[in-house]
Each structure stands twice: as structure tokens, then as C-alpha cells.
Amino acid sequence: MAQIIVFPDAQASTIDYLRRYFPDATILPEVPAKWVWDDLLITVADVGGGGVEDHAFDVVRMTVEVSHPEQGTAHDTAQAVYGLLREWPRQEPGVYFRGTIQRPTWWPDDETRTPLYKLTLLLAFRGEQVESAAYLGG
Numbered sequence: 001m002a003q004i005i006v007f008p009d010a011q012a013s014t015i016d017y018l019r020r021y022f023p024d025a026t027i028l029p030e031v032p033a034k035w036v037w038d039d040l041l042i043t044v045a046d047v048g049g050g051g052v053e054d055h056a057f058d059v060v061r062m063t064v065e066v067s068h069p070e071q072g073t074a075h076d077t078a079q080a081v082y083g084l085l086r087e088w089p090r091q092e093p094g095v096y097f098r099g100t101i102q103r104p105t106w107w108p109d110d111e112t113r114t115p116l117y118k119l120t121l122l123l124a125f126r127g128e129q130v131e132s133a134a135y136l137g138g
Contacts, residue, residue, distance in 0.1 A: 007058040011046040011069035013095070014062055014126065017043060021084055022077070035062070037114040040068045040077060049122065057124040059098060064119050065107070071115040078104035078117035085121055098122035 015027050025040040026032070035041065043065045050059040064085070066078040082104050088095045101120035109116050 002132040003129055004132045005052075005056060005131050007127040008094070008125050010060040010062065011044055012125065014044045014064075014123070017088060017091075017095075018044065018064075018081060018084065021080070022099065025077075037067065037109065037112045040066075040073065042066050042077070042081065047120070053124065056127055057096065057126045058127060059104050059122060061101060061124055062121050063102075064121075065116055066104075066118075067109060067114050067116040069114060074115040074117055075104070078119060082119050082121075085123070088123075090100055094126040096124040096126075098124050 011029060015029070018023075018027050020022060022040070022042065025042050027042040027044065031041065036091055043066075047061050047063045049061040053059050062085075064078075064081055066074055066081060068074040068077065082100075086097050087096050089128045099122045101122060102118065104117045104119045107116050107118040108114060
């Protein structure tokens with residue numbers, strides 16, 4: 001039986017973490033179809049990354065976009081998201097902040113000009129060692 005390292009779904013983990021702090025926001029992997037840009041929207045995308053580091057960590061580049069009709073709300077929420085993601089490793093084990101690629105930056109929606117801020121961070125997630133047959137349901 002082979003021992004393998006299985007990594008958590010970094011995108012789903014990030015969305016779940018942010019939902020704890022923004023329970024009234026819409027937080028999804030992408031903009032929903034027919035979104036009318038009238039409320040707080042946070043999208044979280046796993047956009048790649050360096051992959052496995054030191055055999056036990058998956059390094060992920062995570063891009064978060066925050067939009068709201070009011071620029072101040074979009075800005076303040078983006079800054080809060082940025083701070084929360086940097087703080088995440090102190091909130092729970094298995095998550096590590098590796099650095100900032102892009103701090104919260106003004107990036108209004110192309111079509112609607114809705115205020116939007118974009119940030120990209122490097123996060124690492126610790127994997128779990130499992131029996132390969134057990135993981136595959138065998």
C-alpha cells in the first residue's frame with residue numbers, strides 16, 4: 001500500500017474561511033450569471049502557484065476580487081480580506097501565509113464600472129498523509 005499526501009481544496013478552504021467573517025456577502029469562485037452588481041461580492045480564484053514544497057505543502061496563488069456599488073465599502077472590505085488572509089495562519093493550523101503578489105488594487109469592472117479591488121496572495125496548505133487505497137475508496 002502506498003502512502004500519499006493529499007492536499008485540501010485551497011479555493012474551497014479560502015471561501016469557507018472568509019464566509020466566517022462576511023456572512024452576509026456573496027462569496028463564490030466566480031461572478032454568478034446575471035449578477036446585477038448591487039451588493040457585496042467576493043470572488044476567490046485559485047490561479048496556480050508553485051505546487052508542492054517540502055513534500056508536505058501545496059503553495060497556491062489565490063486571487064480575490066471584492067466589489068460593491070460604494071467604492072469605500074469595496075475598499076474597506078478588500079483591506080479587511082487582505083488582513084484576514086495574512087492572519088489566517090494564526091487562526092488555524094495547516095495554513096501558511098507565504099507573501100503578497102498584489103496588494104488590494106483598484107480594478108473596476110470593465111463593463112459596469114462597479115468599484116472592485118483585486119489582490120493576490122501566496123498561501124501554503126499542509127497535506128495529510130493517507131493510504132492510497134483508503135483514499136480511493138478501496
